[in-house]
Amino acid sequence: MHVVLSTDSASPIYEQIKVQMRAAILSGAIAAGGTLPSLRQLAADLRVSVVTVTRAYNDLVAEGLARNEHGRGFVVLAVEADVAQQALDATLDDLLRRLVVAAGHAGVDLPALHRRLDDQWRSE
Structure with a gap:
């Protein structure tokens, strides 16, 4: 999953991550049952805090697009x-x-x- 962040954007970093992950889920680029990149790995790749990625992922959970499964991480849910x-x-x-x-x-x-x-x- 390739996420592009802009420090010039008015949107916070967690929002930029969430928007791009949401688009990947909704477009089917990340299929239902698949997992999102691990919190630590994505944070390291993007050079941001794990807390920032966690906030983005928790927003996806709140939107019903993913769930956090113990031992698996964040799993993408099916969307009609x-x-x-x-x-x-x-x-x-x-x-x-x-x-x-x-x-x-x-x-x-x-x-x-x-x-x-x-x-x-x-x-x-």
Whole structure:
């Protein structure tokens, strides 16, 4: 699982971890029954506190996306396909709203935004 953190983001580190883990679970990148990376390993890989990762994982548990099993760690729970798609769509809509606001603040018009989005799409 590849998690990318930004120290420039307004979102706290635990929130960035949670959002990316949630997306991986909802998209099926981490299948039901699979385990999330261990707390200590992910904390070491990301160079953050174990407490930070624990908070992110506990939020996923509270959302019903994972459970903590003694001896196994955090196990991904099954999510109905339509529920997962609705959640992914809501996340995308939120990101698009924030993109439009940021583009407006930067003085980027719609055609320029389309070009930049196309460029990013092709680079991925």
